Amino acid sequence: MRITRIWADEAGVSHFDDIDIELEPVDFAPPAPPFDLSAPMAAERLVLFEFPVGWFGDWHPAPQRQLYFNLGGRLEVEVGDGEVRHFGPGDVVLLEDVMGTGHVTRAMGEAQSSGAFVQLPEEQA
Numbered sequence: 728m729r730i731t732r733i734w735a736d737e738a739g740v741s742h743f744d745d746i747d748i749e750l751e752p753v754d755f756a757p758p759a760p761p762f763d764l765s766a767p768m769a770a771e772r773l774v775l776f777e778f779p780v781g782w783f784g785d786w787h788p789a790p791q792r793q794l795y796f797n798l799g800g801r802l803e804v805e806v807g808d809g810e811v812r813h814f815g816p817g818d819v820v821l822l823e824d825v826m827g828t829g830h831v832t833r834a835m836g837e838a839q840s841s842g843a844f845v846q847l848p849e850e851q852a
Contacts, residue, residue, distance in 0.1 A: 728765070730819040733806060735788070739827020740807035746821070774844045778802070778834040788829035789822035792847040800840030805831040 732744040750763035778800070797818045804820075805811045807828050813835070814820060824830060834840045 728819075730821060731812065731814075732821040733789070733804070733824045733830055735807070735824040735827040735829075741788075741824040741827060741830050742806055742808050743810050743812055769848050771846045771848055774846065776842055776844065778832075778840040780834060780837060780839055782832075782834040782840070784832040786828050786831055788827060789825050791825060792849060793822050794845040794847065795820040795822055796843045796845070798841045798843060800838050801835040802840055803833040803835050 728748045728750055729745055730748060732746050733741055734744065735741045748765050750765055752761045753764040754761045755764055795814075797814050797816055797820075799816055802814045803811060804814065806824070807830070
């Protein structure tokens with residue numbers, strides 16, 4: 728499974744990467760048939776949210792390492808090196824730009840944006 732990663736270099740400038748999460752067939756919920764699953768990841772908490780139409784978050788770092796799951800609406804994110812990407816329902820982003828200038832987030836379109844942040848422990852790679 729391919730997801731997007733936002734990270735900061737030693738100078739505090741944020742960047743995008745695409746990373747692949749390895750999935751293996753697992754008999755997870757018998758008697759349902761096996762399906763592809765990642766290795767378990769430790770999580771600290773889950774936070775659900777909604778951004779109103781037109782919401783704008785100027786330059787900010789992520790408050791901690793977290794996975795962002797887009798559940799509805801569209802977001803535009805700009806990182807420190809100038810690259811801009813758009814995220815919609817089903818997109819997953821690993822936010823690791825916890826230092827430096829961070830990124831800019833804009834809610835796009837005519838509908839509110841909703842999602843979930845799964846906050847991760849610092850020591851997890």
